[in-house]
Amino acid sequence: MSCDEETDRAVCGALEAQLAGVAGQLLLRSEELVAAQLRVVGAIGSYRAVPPSEVRPSAHRNVVRVVAALRGAEHPAAGAVEEDERETGRRRALQGIPSADVLVAYRRGIALLRDEFLRAARAEGLPADAALVGVQRIWQVGDRYSNDILAGHRKTGFDLVHREGQHRRMLLTRLLEGTMTTEQVVTAGVGLGLVVDRDYWVLRARSAGSDPVTLTRELERAAGAQDTVLIGAYRGDAAAVLSRPVTAEPAGDITVGLAGPAGLSRLGGAFAEATRLLEAAIRFGRGGVVDRGRMALRLAVADERELGEYLHARYVEPVSAESATGEALLASVETYLSRRRSIPEAAAALSVHVNTLRYRLARFAALTGADLQDTETAFEVWWALQYRNLCGSPM
Known part of the structure; x- marks a missing residue:
């Protein structure tokens, strides 16, 4: 039965009087009920690091709001109440309490007050319909303010993540640019x-x-x-x-x-x-x-530009002048060197016959005078080709 739907004012008045009587008993036991909430909340692992003095104001507000709800009265300053719960959520976020634990703690506190209401209702002999209305009002309190707690927690959590991200980016930039002392870095x-x-x-x-x-x-x-x-x-x-x-x-x-x-x-x-x-x-x-380790020689090629230009002029430019076949000759030599100077492996990689590759290598030797069987010469040619790759092809 709901007094919002009931047309018999006398019946509604009696129900409200019964609920108000039980609410008054709960209010008289407020310190006891606050202490009981502290115990159930303290049993949650993450809350063990939160001093009871931090939880007590919330537990006391729960008693006051449940009593007001049972009496059918709205809280006189709803906006302030919602802000209280958002502040609770913010504080728990700053204390590192997960949002799921915050919600569990709040629900457990409200559930305890519901159970205490039902005990008092039975002791007073309240009818079942009156007890049901009381339970509904208590859960409405829980639903309403749990959303405010979570909203405060989420916003603060987001702000913390954002600030931590900014701190990390700033620290990373300063570390990489060398603008911090070692002591500053450690701190x-x-x-x-x-x-x-x-x-x-x-x-x-x-x-x-x-x-x-x-x-x-x-x-x-x-x-x-x-x-x-x-x-x-x-x-x-x-x-x-x-x-x-x-x-x-x-x-x-x-x-x-x-x-x-x-x-x-x-x-x-x-x-x-x-x-x-x-x-x-x-x-x-x-x-x-x-x-x-993987780039050592190529870094040297990039750094030694004068040497690269000399070797390029000696081993690449004479071949590049052969406009019809120059690119094919240079690609063949580079593949040959990268395949450990193995003609069969290089020919397979180039998808050409081994005799074709032999002809190209011979043509390269004729144009440059390079003996690719000589290790030192082969290394010079490799250097020239890497310099060509570094600076763009053709040059």
């Missing part, structure tokens, strides 16, 4: 695993087909579980400081320059190396994860 890196007596790996990644956010997520996947994971967007690329090198190859057209290990005081220099490795790898058409 700012509390909780991120950054310590003085440890080495780290630094990387910079780029992809023509992925935006920095997608690129960052792919790096997180490739990095896997780490003690230190500091990954974020950096000037259109993605960058990271990790406790271990990346072992999994990133998906797609991603190129990663990886440098390390390096201590905290040398992270800026390691990032400069990672950037140099990345840019060299892209210019040479290399993908995946590249480190100094």
Whole structure:
């Protein structure tokens, strides 16, 4: 029975009087009911770190609101009440209490008050229909204010994540650009695993087909579980400081320059190396994860421009002048060198007959005077071809 639907005012009046009587008994026991709520909430694992004094005001508000609801009265300042619960949600978020536990705690407190209402109702001999109305009103209180608690918790949680993300991005940028002292890094890196007596790996990644956010997520996947994971967007690329090198190859057209290990005081220099490795790898058409071991010779080619120009003039330009066959000759020589100077393997890779390849190699030798069986000469030719690849083809 609901008094909102009942036309017999006398019956409704009697029901309200019965509910008000039980509500008055609950109010007299408010301290006892607050203490009981503290016990059930304290049994939730995450709440053990929350002082009872932090929970007591919420428990007391629960008693007052349940009593007011049983009496059929709206709270005199609904807006303030809702803000109280949002503030409760905010405080629990700041204390690190998960939203699910916050909701469980609130529901348990309301359930305790419901059970106490039913005990008092039975002791007073309330009719079943009056007890049902009372239970409905109590649950309406729980439904109404639990939403406010969760709203406050969610907003604060979002703000915390946003601020943490900003902190991580700022710290990553300053680490990579070398604008922090070691002491500042350690202080700012509390909780991120950054310590003085440890080495780290630094990387910079780029992809023509992925935006920095997608690129960052792919790096997180490739990095896997780490003690230190500091990954974020950096000037259109993605960058990271990790406790271990990346072992999994990133998906797609991603190129990663990886440098390390390096201590905290040398992270800026390691990032400069990672950037140099990345840019060299892209210019040479290399993908995946590249480190100094994989790029050492090509970095030398990129750095020694005067030598590269000399070798290019000696071994590439005479062949490029053969406009009809020059490109085919140079591609054949490069494939031959990359296949350990094996004519059968190189011919198969080029999809040509071995005699065709022999002719091309002989033609290259005639134009340049290079003996590709001589290891030193073969290395000079390789250097010239890599310089050609670096600077563009044809030159």
